[in-house]
Amino acid sequence: MMNRRDFCKKTLIVAGGLALPLTAFQVFNPSKLRAEKTGSSKIRWVFLVDTHKCVGCGFCVKACKIENETPYDANVSRTWVERYVITRDGTASIDSPKAARDGFTSARIDQNHAGMKEIRPEDIAKAFFVPKLCNQCDNPPCVQVCPVGATYQTADGVVLVDRSWCIGCGYCVMGCPYGVRFFHPEHHVAEKCNFCYHRISKGMNSACVDACPFGARRIGNLKDPDDPVTRIIMTERVSVLKEEYGTKPQVFYLGFSLEVK
Amino acid sequence: MKNHVWRPLYIALGLLAFTLLMRQLIVPSDFGTHEQGYMYGWHRKSNEEQWKAVSVKYKTDARCRECHPDNYNDLKSSPHKMISCENCHGPNYDHPKDPIGYAVDRSRALCIRCHSLLPYPNNIRGNIRGINPETHYAPAECVMCHIPHNPKPMRQKREVRP
Numbered sequence: 001m002m003n004r005r006d007f008c009k010k011t012l013i014v015a016g017g018l019a020l021p022l023t024a025f026q027v028f029n030p031s032k033l034r035a036e037k038t039g040s041s042k043i044r045w046v047f048l049v050d051t052h053k054c055v056g057c058g059f060c061v062k063a064c065k066i067e068n069e070t071p072y073d074a075n076v077s078r079t080w081v082e083r084y085v086i087t088r089d090g091t092a093s094i095d096s097p098k099a100a101r102d103g104f105t106s107a108r109i110d111q112n113h114a115g116m117k118e119i120r121p122e123d124i125a126k127a128f129f130v131p132k133l134c135n136q137c138d139n140p141p142c143v144q145v146c147p148v149g150a151t152y153q154t155a156d157g158v159v160l161v162d163r164s165w166c167i168g169c170g171y172c173v174m175g176c177p178y179g180v181r182f183f184h185p186e187h188h189v190a191e192k193c194n195f196c197y198h199r200i201s202k203g204m205n206s207a208c209v210d211a212c213p214f215g216a217r218r219i220g221n222l223k224d225p226d227d228p229v230t231r232i233i234m235t236e237r238v239s240v241l242k243e244e245y246g247t248k249p250q251v252f253y254l255g256f257s258l259e260v261k
Numbered sequence: 262m263k264n265h266v267w268r269p270l271y272i273a274l275g276l277l278a279f280t281l282l283m284r285q286l287i288v289p290s291d292f293g294t295h296e297q298g299y300m301y302g303w304h305r306k307s308n309e310e311q312w313k314a315v316s317v318k319y320k321t322d323a324r325c326r327e328c329h330p331d332n333y334n335d336l337k338s339s340p341h342k343m344i345s346c347e348n349c350h351g352p353n354y355d356h357p358k359d360p361i362g363y364a365v366d367r368s369r370a371l372c373i374r375c376h377s378l379l380p381y382p383n384n385i386r387g388n389i390r391g392i393n394p395e396t397h398y399a400p401a402e403c404v405m406c407h408i409p410h411n412p413k414p415m416r417q418k419r420e421v422r423p
Contacts, residue, residue: 002266010266014269014270014273017273018273040296041296052385053385055375055384055385055386055389056379056386057374057375058374059345059348059374062348063319063347063348063352066318066319066352067317067318067319067352068315085381102370102374103373103374103375103377104374104377104379104386105370105373105374105377105394106377107379107380121380124380124381125383126381126383126384127379127381127383127384127386127387128381128383128384129384129386139301140301143300143301144300144301146303149292149303149304149305150304151304152295152297152301152302152303152304153297153301153302154296154297154309155295155296155297160304160308160309160312162304162305162308162311164305164308165304165305165308194312197312197313197315198312198313198314198315198316198317199317201313202313202317204317204321205321207318207319210319210321210345210347211319211345211347211348213343213344213345213348213375214343214385215343
């Protein structure tokens with residue numbers, strides 16, 4: 001017959017045993033735990049966008065959609081171009097109709113439900129175009145929030161999504177401060193720009209880089225000091241988007257303006 | 262000790278064993294942290310190869326030049342030299358096998374991507390020779406008067422009108 005003391009003891013032991021997480025049964029490799037990243041790769045893909053050169057033709061978006069089989073007429077895209085028109089009173093009008101797939105062919109600004117906004121040419125102080133794409137952050141928040149290990153960073157710095165592993169929870173779509181992620185309308189999993197991983201790993205450029213007639217988009221290897229893109233990043237004044245988030249974005253911009261978010 | 266005291270423990274151990282077994286069966290052997298560590302590295306290693314195996318559609322001007330050096334040289338000696346062949350002719354895919362030919366995009370919509378004049382004097386877009394697509398021969402296609410491979414304004418009119 002069990003007395004009360006024994007019963008309490010055994011209950012505690014059993015409860016404690018049940019409370020052990022499953023991961024406790026995994027054998028940890030201490031060196032793996034300590035080292036966050038090995039950094040042994042000889043490649044770190046980075047992107048350089050020269051906003052001075054962009055004219056908003058949208059060939060990059062068209063090429064991206066076809067190359068990466070993003071449904072052409074669906075209103076989603078791995079990359080897009082934003083137009084900023086700043087008037088003399090300081091207001092910024094921003095649009096990106098259809099992600100600029102067909103370019104910017106009208107001076108009217110697409111304000112969605114508010115209709116098209118006319119701006120008199122004499123009121124315009126400055127106007128410019130800003131191509132956007134995944135920043136392939138060094139500290140990617142989208143990867144950190146993935147509960148199943150479907151999105152990850154490769155050794156050369158590109159963030160990929162495993163389509164067969166993604167459960168479609170959408171945490172990464174919410175977690176990206178740059179809004180580059182979306183659900184693929186056909187595969188129903190998270191989708192994002194991967195610098196055309198199939199092209200860059202064959203020694204080619206990303207499709208948007210090859211499509212750009214003006215050289216506004218360039219891709220390079222930050223670990224190669226002789227790479228022309230690396231030289232520009234090291235020697236010229238470049239900026240990144242939302243530096244304050246601590247994501248360490250790896251898409252560098254030339255010719256930024258304070259209106260760009 | 263009586264059996265009914267141990268029974269919940271057996272059930273718990275059974276569940277644990279079942280979970281570990283299923284984990285062994287479901288999680289692929291190449292799933293792990295790999296190069297980028299615990300924070301950013303968890304993935305199936307074989308997925309990297311799956312992404313690398315995506316087919317290349319745009320094969321660049323170098324590929325076009327192999328069989329069409331004349332057209333290539335025409336374009337590359339014109340003011341349109343920086344435009345990739347595939348921007349107007351469409352992506353290569355597996356040409357000449359598939360597709361055998363292309364539906365070349367000769368539409369106004371393509372030309373006005375750059376040549377619709379926008380009132381942005383500070384930007385190079387405002388300095389590209391441009392037109393207002395609503396008033397500049399609206400029903401006509403640009404290629405009826407302008408030759409994309411040789412878009413110098415004066416010469417092409419002579420070529421088009423013999």
